[in-house]
Amino acid sequence: MKQLTKAEEEIMQVLWQLQKASVKAIIAELPKPKPAYNTVSTIVRILESKGFVDYEKQGKGHLYFPLMAKTDYSNQSINMLVDNYFQGSFKSMVSFFVKKNDLNLKEMESILKEINKKED
Numbered sequence: 001m002k003q004l005t006k007a008e009e010e011i012m013q014v015l016w017q018l019q020k021a022s023v024k025a026i027i028a029e030l031p032k033p034k035p036a037y038n039t040v041s042t043i044v045r046i047l048e049s050k051g052f053v054d055y056e057k058q059g060k061g062h063l064y065f066p067l068m069a070k071t072d073y074s075n076q077s078i079n080m081l082v083d084n085y086f087q088g089s090f091k092s093m094v095s096f097f098v099k100k101n102d103l104n105l106k107e108m109e110s111i112l113k114e115i116n117k118k119e120d
Helices: 006-018 023-029 037-049 070-085 090-101 105-119
Strands: 053-058 061-066
Touching: 006 023, 006 037, 006 061, 006 070, 023 037, 023 061, 037 053, 037 061, 070 090
Parallel strands: none
Antiparallel strands: 053 061
């Protein structure tokens, strides 16, 4: 899977939220300072070439839409993180985050409840 740059991911977050949008609509959703129209247009075309985005004609412009669901990208990104930094072990990853984030007993119980829900 191709990885997104920070700028590309920011655009994808907007497209996942809006489902379909013109460059102008994407810019409207981005935080200030707003990037230039040409910058966003270029990033969207890069996303298209990477296979993350497609478009349909609308008048003289285009409406862009994501080809990959946010959950699919998230799952692939997490799997790459686990493979690259935790030797493919989710247990190692969870252990790392528990130690680094100093989780309390209540938070751990909440996580275990979520895990148990998945097993049902």
